[in-house]
Amino acid sequence: TATETQYALLEFLAGHTRAAIAGAAGCGKTMLALHKAVELAKSNPSHRILLTCFNAPLGAWLSRVTPQLDNLHVGSFHKICAGIAKTAGIEIPEQNSRQTLFDDILPEVLIKAVVERNDLSFDAVIVDEGQDFIDRWLEALQFSLRSNNSCFWIFYDDNQQLYSRPLTFLKDMSEAPYPLKKNVRNTKTVFERLQPLLHDASITSIGPAGRPVDQIIETNRARLIDRLNALIRRLVGDEQFKPQDIAVLVTSSDAIPELCPGSRLGGKPTCTAEEEPGARICVDTVRRFKGL
Numbered sequence: 588t589a590t591e592t593q594y595a596l597l598e599f600l601a602g603h604t605r606a607a608i609a610g611a612a613g614c615g616k617t618m619l620a621l622h623k624a625v626e627l628a629k630s631n632p633s634h635r636i637l638l639t640c641f642n643a644p645l646g647a648w649l650s651r652v653t654p655q656l657d658n659l660h661v662g663s664f665h666k667i668c669a670g671i672a673k674t675a676g677i678e679i680p681e682q683n684s685r686q687t688l689f690d691d692i693l694p695e696v697l698i699k700a701v702v703e704r705n706d707l708s709f710d711a712v713i714v715d716e717g718q719d720f721i722d723r724w725l726e727a728l729q730f731s732l733r734s735n736n737s738c739f740w741i742f743y744d745d746n747q748q749l750y751s752r753p754l755t756f757l758k759d760m761s762e763a764p765y766p767l768k769k770n771v772r773n774t775k776t777v778f779e780r781l782q783p784l785l786h787d788a789s790i791t792s793i794g795p796a797g798r799p800v801d802q803i804i805e806t807n808r809a810r811l812i813d814r815l816n817a818l819i820r821r822l823v824g825d826e827q828f829k830p831q832d833i834a835v836l837v838t839s840s841d842a843i844p845e846l847c848p849g850s851r852l853g854g855k856p857t858c859t860a861e862e863e864p865g866a867r868i869c870v871d872t873v874r875r876f877k878g879l
Contacts, residue, residue, distance in 0.1 A: 590769045590793065593619060599765060604738045607717070607760050609745040610767030611790050613778070616742040617645070617878065619767075620715045621653065623740065627711050628659035634710035639664050639728070641719035644860035644871070645878035649715075651863060660709075664724055668693035671707055675700035694727035701731045708733040716878045717743030722756040746786050747877075769793050776800050812846060819853025819868065830855045831864040836873045843870055 593615055600606060600623060610616050624638035638653065638661045640646050646663030653661045660667065672679055677696050682688040701708040712728050714720065729739055743757060745764070757764075768790050770778050774797020782790075803818075805811040815835070822828040835852065837843060847857045847870050858864055860871040860879060869876070 607764045609764040611746040613770040613772035614767040628656045640715040668697040672696040711738035714741040717741040725756040834869040
């Protein structure tokens with residue numbers, strides 16, 4: 588259920604073609620971005636609408652849950668750039684550096700594609716997790732807009748910057764950030780445990796009370812893996828959690844093979860954050876899971 592603040596935001600966006608929307612994790616940014624993208628695509632079938640983000644797993648999830656509409660394009664920024672380049676017949680130069688490819692080459696081919704083919708430009712661009720974007724990517728997206736009246740809305744988390752990227756583009760936007768102050772995702776117990784990490788003390792939770800948060804500290808790696816397997820078996824068996832509703836996050840992908848030998852954990856199959864979960868437990872890094 589949308590909060591009063593979220594309803595007010597939807598009304599605000601109806602009268603603003605440029606906007607930055609700021610909110611901490613759990614404040615509903617992704618669902619609002621998804622709602623607006625689908626609404627625009629359905630109400631303007633001749634317009635090209637783009638919903639994009641940086642994180643590949645989040646882009647894959649958005650693609651899976653978004654209705655299939657011919658004029659709605661959904662995916663991670665770099666995947667979108669590569670797809671438009673292919674459509675425009677533009678060859679992407681080979682690069683030894685993945686960073687050069689991501690930071691420079693792909694945004695350049697997006698710009699080149701819309702210059703050569705105006706039909707590939709967008710009537711609205713909606714960005715989720717905008718704090719992950721460098722200015723060059725946002726500038727390329729702005730250039731891909733069909734006109735100065737095209738919508739460009741950026742949802743971002745002003746509490747979170749895992750990649751330590753400057754937010755110059757966002758700070759220079761003419762409209763002050765529209766704030767989202769209600770956590771709608773988490774139970775109150777989870778929110779209260781994590782609240783000290785938020786920069787904004789005015790954010791509150793409207794979720795249910797929830798079960799107590801368990802903290803298990805184990806310094807021995809073998810015992811840690813045994814206890815994690817036992818916990819998964821209890822959650823799936825005794826407490827009837829669905830495997831696809833469980834995520835196990837680690838700080839490095841190097842830990843996953845030892846944690847999940849044979850891609851199994853607690854007797855259940857596992858998958859990465861980018862894959863369709865089915866009846867599998869998601870095991871991935873914190874960075875790749877962010878936004879989901």
